[in-house]
Each structure stands twice: as structure tokens, then as C-alpha cells.
Amino acid sequence: xxxxxxxxxxxxxxxxxxxxxxxxxxxxxxxxxxxxxxxxxxxxxxxxxxxxxxxxxxxxxxxxxxxxxxxxxxxxxxxxxxxxxxxxxxxxxxxxxxxxxxxxxxxxxxxxxxxxxxxxxxxxxxxxxxxxxxxxxxxxxxxxxxxxxxxxxxxxxxxxxxxxxxxxxxxxxxxxxxxxxxxxxxxxxxxxxxxxxxxxxxxxxxxxxxxxxxxxxxxxxxxxxxxxxxxxxxxxxxxxxxxxxxxxxxxxxxxxxxxxxxxxxxxxxxxxxxxxxxxxxxxxxxxxxxxxxxxxxxxxxxxxxxxxxxxxxxxxxxxxxxxxxxxxxxxxxxxxxxxxxxxxxxxxx
Amino acid sequence: xxxxxxxxxxxxxxxxxxxxxxxxxxxxxxxxxxxxxxxxxxxxxxxxxxxxxxxxxxxxxxxxxxxxxxxxxxxxxxxxxxxxxxxxxxxxxxxxxxxxxxxxxxxxxxxxxxxxxxxxxxxxxxxxxxxxxxxxxxxxxxxxxxxxxxxxxxxxxxxxxxxxxxxxxxxxxxxxxxxxxxxxxxxxxxxxxxxxxxxxxxxxxxxxxxxxxxxxxxxxxxxxxxxxxxxxxxxxxxxxxxxxxxxxxxxxxxxxxxxxxxxxxxxxxxxxxxxxxxxxxxxxxxxxxxxxxxxxxxxxxxxxxxxxxxxxxxxxxxxxxxxx
Numbered sequence: 178x179x180x181x182x183x184x185x186x187x188x189x190x191x192x193x194x195x196x197x198x199x200x201x202x203x204x205x206x207x208x209x210x211x212x213x214x215x216x217x218x219x220x221x222x223x224x225x226x227x228x229x230x231x232x233x234x235x236x237x238x239x240x241x242x243x244x245x246x247x248x249x250x251x252x253x254x255x256x257x258x259x260x261x262x263x264x265x266x267x268x269x270x271x272x273x274x275x276x277x278x279x280x281x282x283x284x285x286x287x288x289x290x291x292x293x294x295x296x297x298x299x300x301x302x303x304x305x306x307x308x309x310x311x312x313x314x315x316x317x318x319x320x321x322x323x324x325x326x327x328x329x330x331x332x333x334x335x336x337x338x339x340x341x342x343x344x345x346x347x348x349x350x351x352x353x354x355x356x357x358x359x360x361x362x363x364x365x366x367x368x369x370x371x372x373x374x375x376x377x378x379x380x381x382x383x384x385x386x387x388x389x390x391x392x393x394x395x396x397x398x399x400x401x402x403x404x405x406x407x408x409x410x411x412x413x414x415x416x417x418x419x420x421x422x423x424x425x426x427x428x429x430x431x432x433x434x435x436x437x438x439x440x441x442x443x444x445x446x447x448x449x450x451x452x453x454x455x456x457x458x459x460x461x462x463x464x465x466x467x468x469x470x471x472x473x474x475x476x477x478x479x480x481x482x483x484x485x486x487x488x489x490x491x492x493x494x495x496x497x498x499x500x501x502x503x504x505x506x507x508x509x510x511x512x513x514x515x516x517x518x519x520x521x522x523x524x525x526x
Numbered sequence: 527x528x529x530x531x532x533x534x535x536x537x538x539x540x541x542x543x544x545x546x547x548x549x550x551x552x553x554x555x556x557x558x559x560x561x562x563x564x565x566x567x568x569x570x571x572x573x574x575x576x577x578x579x580x581x582x583x584x585x586x587x588x589x590x591x592x593x594x595x596x597x598x599x600x601x602x603x604x605x606x607x608x609x610x611x612x613x614x615x616x617x618x619x620x621x622x623x624x625x626x627x628x629x630x631x632x633x634x635x636x637x638x639x640x641x642x643x644x645x646x647x648x649x650x651x652x653x654x655x656x657x658x659x660x661x662x663x664x665x666x667x668x669x670x671x672x673x674x675x676x677x678x679x680x681x682x683x684x685x686x687x688x689x690x691x692x693x694x695x696x697x698x699x700x701x702x703x704x705x706x707x708x709x710x711x712x713x714x715x716x717x718x719x720x721x722x723x724x725x726x727x728x729x730x731x732x733x734x735x736x737x738x739x740x741x742x743x744x745x746x747x748x749x750x751x752x753x754x755x756x757x758x759x760x761x762x763x764x765x766x767x768x769x770x771x772x773x774x775x776x777x778x779x780x781x782x783x784x785x786x787x788x789x790x791x792x793x794x795x796x797x798x799x800x801x802x803x804x805x806x807x808x809x810x811x812x813x814x815x816x817x818x819x820x821x822x823x824x825x826x827x828x829x830x831x832x833x834x835x836x837x838x839x840x841x842x843x844x845x846x847x848x849x850x
Contacts, residue, residue, distance in 0.1 A: 285577060347577040347579050347580070426704075427704075429643065432579075454579070455577075455579045456579055457579055457581055457639060457640070458577075458579050458580050458581065459580065459581045459582065459583065459640045459643075459705060460582075460704050460705035461643050461644070461704055461705075462644075462704045463704065471644055471667065474644055474667070474669075475643055475644045478641070478643045478644055478669035479641065479643045481641075481669075481677075482640075482641025482642075482643060482669065482671055482672065482675070482677075483641065485641070485671050485672065485675040485676060485677065486638075486639055486640075486641060486671070486672040486675060488675075490674075491671075491672065491674040491675045491676075492674070493674075494673075494674030494675075495638055495672075495673055495674040497674075497758070498758035498759055498770060498773070499758050500673050500674050501770040501773075501774065502636075502774070503636065503774065504593070504596065504711075504778075505586065505588055505593075505634065505711075506634065506679075506755075507588065507605055507752050507755065508593065508598065508752075508777070508778065508781055509774045509777045509778055510755060510777075511755055511756045511757060511758040511759075511773070511777065512754075512755040512756070512757055512758065513757075513758055514757050514758060514760055
């Protein structure tokens with residue numbers, strides 16, 4: 178994982194968002210590198226060197242695309258602190274539903290209806306709702322730069338009902354994996370090109386180029402399998418509504434609040450805010466057709482619980498010996514040395 | 527410029543870590559091939575996930591059935607269920623009929639990352655004994671922080687109006703989480719009685735067959751009480767995982783039944799010794815505890831009932847008192 182918790186991506190400022198299609202942008206920037214490489218190879222006059230240069234250029238295309246995907250696609254919103262929300266799972270977008278090359282995006286996504294919103298509510302109503310509507314509404318940070326904003330509507334696949342939803346993504350590692358493999362492939366391809374241009378070790382050059390080509394070819398296949406969602410039995414599952422419109426999980430989600438500029442210039446033509454990556458998520462309840470009466474308490478206690486779990490004081494206590502119990506503190510726990518021997522946490526007997 | 531930086535970063539900064547990560551990735555792939563991958567699709571209601579961001583709380587209470595399944599001795603004087611009258615603690619074995627008591631339930635969370643949020647806690651009472659019928663008192667929500675958080679453990683209080691019929695009653699607290707890393711440690715029971723040993727002390731409790739087939743029951747008796755916690759190792763407040771595990775194993779050894787036999791000189795008789803009960807049938811069990819001559823003080827005896835499959839049906843903790 179990256180420096181950010183559960184993250185391979187970083188977020189950037191709106192002025193760094195590219196102003197035209199990402200594939201075209203990647204091709205143009207790659208073209209500069211490719212022209213230099215191929216030009217040198219042509220000057221050398223060896224067709225094999227030209228092939229190696231073309232291979233290196235293709236790998237560079239992949240690397241630049243990965244770099245855009247990981248570092249320049251998401252715009253930071255808010256003050257950078259993680260945001261904790263509670264929502265009902267409208268639908269799920271597992272990477273297994275995607276076909277290649279879209280399957281390279283191995284993020285696992287949920288679309289959440291947020292408290293005090295209901296199916297059929299207008300986009301404006303949801304954006305104005307408390308306490309989380311502002312997370313989905315267009316933000317001045319992106320609006321001031323004229324970035325496309327469409328919002329994100331999600332449909333319950335069983336009932337066909339729709340609602341404006343907060344998109345949240347648990348990051349898969351496939352683009353990161355693709356970048357790693359192609360980094361090594363680029364080194365091999367450039368070494369092969371250098372050997373070819375120097376005229377020595379041509380056999381080694383061919384072997385290196387072959388390895389680079391294979392890495393380039395198969396990296397996308399292997400990396401797209403590094404998804405966020407496949408699991409074994411016994412692990413938590415996320416449920417959506419059945420045909421009666423009940424049964425979906427109400428979840429708590431904590432993550433980085435960003436604007437996703439990844440599809441504003443491609444055929445999807447959409448831009449919305451989301452939590453990306455999800456740093457913590459857990460199941461809090463089950464949807465029975467409406468919000469629980471104690472939803473405000475659920476929101477408050479989830480947010481407080483998460484804030485406490487991340488406080489330096491709590492994390493310091495967690496590393497102490499008295500926190501290493503697994504069964505029950507009175508069974509396999511120990512007492513702090515500064516506690517009196519008879520103390521078992523405030524027992525009133 | 528951004529593209530050039532990306533290439534340079536890849537070549538000069540990322541290549542070493544990349545090689546390491548590729549090796550790790552290949553190892554992950556190898557391991558993954560041994561796992562069963564469930565077929566999935568968005569039209570499914572239920573989609574399993576294993577992303578590290580998904581966390582599970584582990585709410586728990588002192589659960590006698592869970593602890594006994596781990597091979598540990600238990601007391602039915604539950605340290606996580608307390609009874610108070612006018613703000614003062616009272617023993618569960620001496621309750622007044624038609625009286626309002628406060629029942630305070632203490633709940634823990636064994637998770638480091640997922641708080642327990644507004645989890646229902648169901649309180650019920652039963653006739654004193656094993657397998658007897660449960661009567662609901664109330665349900666209340668509780669939130670519990672992660673290990674090390676200020677709200678760990680947390681407490682939930684119930685108002686309980688005792689039945690008008692005098693007698694001993696047991697209390698059960700059942701945790702009912704939306705999601706739980708361990709569902710086996712959610713039922714705590716408070717089954718205690720106190721008797722003065724004039725010589726000997728005699729107790730009775732009800733044994734009921736709550737299952738759907740006939741069973742023959744047998745009993746074990748031990749003198750277990752929860753021992754005081756050991757002091758944590760003085761290693762500057764930190765401990766590595768290996769030594770922490772070793773210390774935990776030592777602590778668990780102090781809770782084995784073999785470490786807590788009925789004290790020497792005591793004679794405890796359970797009658798009938800091997801009762802047979804049809805489904806729903808109930809029987810009064812008599813326990814006679816005879817202390818050694820001249821003994822004074824307080825001694826707890828745990829009587830645990832097992833069916834013919836050696837599964838724990840329940841138990842009671844009997845406290846024998848004798849003063850000078």
C-alpha cells in the first residue's frame with residue numbers, strides 16, 4: 178500500500194487536472210520520448226534497435242498512463258482529513274464486472290444512499306440534505322476550475338429505484354502492479370537498446386528485449402487479477418436490497434474525500450465527488466425500508482469511534498501489553514504495573 | 527515535464543522497490559491459486575469482500591459457554607453483569623421480590639480498528655438453574671470503542687423489576703451485533719446463590735432440558751474464581767508479539783479447570799447424580815457442600831451441567847459462607 182492508508186493513489190490540486198482526453202494526453206507526451214528513441218535508433222541504422230526503441234516507447238506509454246491514473250486523476254477536497262459517513266448500499270461495482278482493458282481498474286466500488294435521502298429524491302434535494310449532502314454536491318474547489326460535474330446517480334438493481342449516491346472505492350492494486358512490472362520492463366528495454374546501439378552483446382540485448390516484451394504483454398493480464406474483492410467464505414459480505422426493497426447493509430465508511438476527474442474527458446463524460454480510497458468500512462445494520470430511528474446516534478457513535486481509534490493516545494495504548502488480550506481482559510489480559518493488584522476495570526461487585 | 531518526471535522516477539527511484547514488490551506479487555499470486563474464489567456478480571444480493579479496509583468489530587462479554595469451549599474453567603458469578611439497588615451493589619443471590627434493581631452490563635470490544643456502534647443488548651431473566659425458560663426484560667443499544675479507546679469497555683444499564691414470586695433468578699445478557707468477528711462470545715450469564723454453612727450448606731437449583739431430545743446429564747464441580755490479573759511485563763510499556771503470546775499462554779494456564787479443584791477436605795454431593803430428562807422436563811437438583819471441620823470463610827463452588835454429548839448445558843456458582 179502507499180503512504181496513505183489503504184491507498185495506491187494520491188490526490189492533487191484542480192489545476193493539475195489534464196484538460197483533454199487521458200489517452201490522447203498520454204500519447205502526446207509519450208510521443209516526445211518515442212521520437213527521440215526511435216530517431217536515435219534510425220540513426221544507428223539497425224532495424225533491431227528500432228524495434229527495441231519502439232518497445233521502450235510502448236512501455237513508457239503504459240508508465241505515463243499509470244502515473245496519471247495514480248497521481249493526477251483525483252482532486253483533493255476538504256482539509257485532507259478522512260471523512261466518515263454512514264450509508265445504505267444501493268449497489269456494488271465489483272471489478273469482476275469489468276471487461277479488459279477496463280478491468281485494469283480493480284477498485285471495488287459501492288454506491289451509498291446517505292441518511293435523510295430517499296429513493297426518488299431529486300439530485301438537488303440530496304445535495305442539500307444533512308448531514309452528508311454537501312459531500313456529493315459540487316465543491317467550489319472544482320467549480321472554480323470549471324471541471325465537469327454531473328453527480329452520481331445509482332440504481333437499486335432489484336427494485337429499479339434510483340437516488341443520487343455517494344460513490345466510495347476500495348482500491349485494488351492492479352494499476353500499481355502494472356506500473357511496477359513495466360518499470361522493470363523499461364529498464365530491460367533501455368538496456369537492450371543501449372546494447373544494440375553499442376553493437377556488443379546483441380544476444381543479451383535480444384534476451385532482455387524479449388523479457389521486457391513479455392512483461393509488457395502479460396503485466397496487464399496479471400495485474401488485473403489483483404482486485405479488491407475476491408474472498409473466501411467467512412469474511413464479511415456486503416448485501417444489497419432484495420426485490421422487496423429491504424435487506425441492504427447500512428455501512429460506515431471512512432475515506433479520503435476527492436473529486437474523480439478520471440472520466441470527464443472520455444466516453445463516460447462524468448465527474449463527481451467520492452471517498453477514494455476507503456480506509457475503513459464496517460457493517461452497522463440492515464435496511465428495513467427506511468432509516469433507523471436512531472440513525473443520528475449511529476452516525477455520531479461511528480464517527481466518534483473512528484476518531485478515537487485513530488487518535489495517537491489510543492494507538493499508543495493499543496501497543497501496550499495490557500491491550501494484547503484476545504479472549505477477555507480478565508482471562509488473558511494483564512494489569513498495568515501502576516494499577517493496584519485487585520483492580521479489574523471498574524468492577525462494582 | 528510531468529511525463530519526464532514519471533519516467534525518471536520509474537528508472538531511478540522505483541526500480542529497486544519494484545523488483546521487491548514484483549517478487550511479493552508473484553508470491554501472492556501463487557498463494558491465491560490455492561484459494562477458492564467465489565463466483566460473483568453485481569446482481570447478487572450478497573457479495574463477499576476481503577479488502578483490508580473492511581473491518582469487523584468483536585463485541586464480547588464474559589461468556590461461560592465460549593470460555594468452557596476453550597477448555598477454561600468458568601464462574602457463573604459474571605464479572606460483566608452487576609446488580610445495584612439504590613446505587614449500591616447487591617449480590618444476585620439475595621434479591622427482593624417486586625423490587626426495582628439496576629442491572630449494569632459491561633461490554634468489551636476486541637477489535638483494534640472497528641468500534642461497536644449502537645449494538646442492541648438483550649437482557650432477560652430465568653429461574654435459578656440450568657436451561658430454564660427465559661423472560662425478556664429490555665433491549666438497549668450500546669457503543670463500545672476499540673481496544674485502547676476511552677469508551678472501552680462501556681456499560682449499559684437496565685431497570686429490572688423482579689418478579690413478585692420470591693426466589694433466586696438468573697440474568698442473561700445477549701449481545702446482538704450487526705456484524706461480529708466472533709459470534710461465540712456474546713452471551714453472559716449471572717447464576718449465583720449464597721448459602722451459610724451451618725454444616726453442611728444445602729443449595730437447590732432447577733435443571734431443565736431445553737433441547738428437543740431426551741438427555742442424561744452429569745455434573746462437574748470446581749472451586750474456580752477469576753484470579754487477580756498478573757502485572758504486565760516491565761519492558762517500557764511495549765512487548766513484541768512472540769513474548770506477548772507466550773505471556774498469554776501462561777495466563778491462560780491459570781484458568782484451566784485442573785488448577786481449581788474443589789479444595790481438599792471438602793465434600794460436595796450433587797443429587798440426583800445422573801438425571802435423565804425428556805424434552806422440556808425440569809427437575810430440582812440438590813447440592814450439599816460439606817466444609818472441613820473448623821473451616822471458616824467464603825468458598826465458591828461452580829456446578830456445571832453437561833448433557834450426554836458432553837456439551838455444556840449451563841451451570842451455577844454457589845458461595846458457601848461460614849463465620850466464627
